[in-house]
Amino acid sequence: MNATAPDEIVQRLKTVLWPTAIYRFRYPPGGPGNSDRSGINLCIVVPDDEEDTYHKSLRALSSLGELRVQANLLVRHESDFRKRTRWLDSLEREINTSGDLLYGEGRTGQGHRHFAPKREVAVAEHQH
Numbered sequence: 001m002n003a004t005a006p007d008e009i010v011q012r013l014k015t016v017l018w019p020t021a022i023y024r025f026r027y028p029p030g031g032p033g034n035s036d037r038s039g040i041n042l043c044i045v046v047p048d049d050e051e052d053t054y055h056k057s058l059r060a061l062s063s064l065g066e067l068r069v070q071a072n073l074l075v076r077h078e079s080d081f082r083k084r085t086r087w088l089d090s091l092e093r094e095i096n097t098s099g100d101l102l103y104g105e106g107r108t109g110q111g112h113r114h115f116a117p118k119r120e121v122a123v124a125e126h127q128h
Contacts, residue, residue, distance in 0.1 A: 005069050006040060010103050013044055016063040017056055020078055021045040021104030025095045039070025043095045048077045
């Protein structure tokens with residue numbers, strides 16, 4: 001995979017799915033980084049709507065076809081992603097806390113928390 005592939009992948013996914021966030025993550029969590037052999041792991045957070053994430057995943061994979069990169073895509077509706085980030089032992093929580101935010105509002109780079117778990121938001125509000 002060449003150095004420009006992640007940017008190109010993000011552009012295509014933005015066009016096809018209109019996501020609210022795209023994260024690059026390691027799998028297994030805490031394991032070695034993505035290698036050319038294992039491809040790129042992306043979690044795509046999409047707005048809640050009637051279309052199921054399975055069909056969104058198919059559209060996303062289809063849009064990447066001619067790039068010839070191995071991409072492992074996890075598509076989640078925003079409400080499901082938020083809910084699962086509150087679970088202590090979920091892949092979504094790991095992605096939210098240690099994944100690289102490639103696209104989304106307030107992008108600040110590696111480790112940015114797009115969705116803070118409710119408990120952390122409540123603690124932060126009481127400190128001010």
